Amino acid sequence: EVQLVESGGGVVQPGGSLRLSCAASGFTFDDxxxxxxxxxxxxxxxxxxxxxxxxxxxxxADSVKGRFTISRDNNKNSLYLQMNSLRSEDTAxxxxxxxxRSGTLYSNFDFWGQxxxxxxx
Amino acid sequence: xxxxxxxxxxxxxxxxxxxxxxxKSSQSVLYSSNKKNYLAWYQQKPGQPPKLLISWASTRESxxxxxxxxxxxxxxxxxxxxxxxxxxxxxxxxxxYYSMLHTFGQGTKLEIK
Numbered sequence: 001e002v003q004l005v006e007s008g009g010g011v012v013q014p015g016g017s018l019r020l021s022c023a024a025s026g027f028t029f030d031d032x033x034x035x036x037x038x039x040x041x042x043x044x045x046x047x048x049x050x051x052x053x054x055x056x057x058x059x060x061a062d063s064v065k066g067r068f069t070i071s072r073d074n075n076k077n078s079l080y081l082q083m084n085s086l087r088s089e090d091t092a093x094x095x096x097x098x099x100x101r102s103g104t105l106y107s108n109f110d111f112w113g114q115x116x117x118x119x120x121x
Numbered sequence: 122x123x124x125x126x127x128x129x130x131x132x133x134x135x136x137x138x139x140x141x142x143x144x145k146s147s148q149s150v151l152y153s154s155n156k157k158n159y160l161a162w163y164q165q166k167p168g169q170p171p172k173l174l175i176s177w178a179s180t181r182e183s184x185x186x187x188x189x190x191x192x193x194x195x196x197x198x199x200x201x202x203x204x205x206x207x208x209x210x211x212x213x214x215x216x217x218y219y220s221m222l223h224t225f226g227q228g229t230k231l232e233i234k
Contacts, residue, residue: 044226044228045216059221100173100176105221106159106219108161108223109173112172115170
């Protein structure tokens with residue numbers, strides 16, 4: 001059974017930093033690109049970042065570029081999101097998501113974690 | 122970036138009736154080499170993460186009831202629920218995965234009339 005479990009959320013002051021983690025299990029982690037998506041309370045989904053299966057290729061939404069860094073450790077089956085210079089508008093639930101198709105960045109998402117809340121205040 | 126625009130923002134439909142949600146992309150998401158539309162639909166219920174319903178604009182995922190169907194090509198897409206059930210109350214999102222930035226529509230809230 002595929003499981004994605006986010007951790008590391010919390011309350012942080014504007015300008016502060018936080019690191020989210022996503023522990024993956026139930027699939028061959030290093031076969032799939034991984035993603036972060038966020039959702040401000042009561043709002044819609046916003047795609048944040050992606051990372052290729054080997055970690056060599058990363059991309060970011062304009063709203064977080066230069067402040068957030070996505071990474072992964074395939075030995076630990078884990079995905080990360082380092083968030084710096086946080087702003088109030090970054091307050092959201094952050095979901096990690098797994099690519100449906102292996103070996104490509106151009107995929108939709110078949111499994112999502114339950115989300116981690118980041119509150120910047 | 123490709124902008125995804127859904128309509129309407131909210132929709133109320135009677136049980137057993139048809140619900141139709143539209144999604145328009147600011148540029149084509151049809152990849153010419155494989156003739157596939159890089160468009161997905163998700164359902165999100167309160168307090169839950171999104172659930173994938175449809176890939177490639179019209180391919181229903183395993184376990185998704187056949188009352189859900191997707192159609193369209195290029196820049197205009199539709200999600201149809203043929204006979205609304207109470208458990209279909211949710212917010213529905215389209216997403217393009219044609220470009221590297223896999224943008225979502227703003228969502229359509231579906232309620233029972």
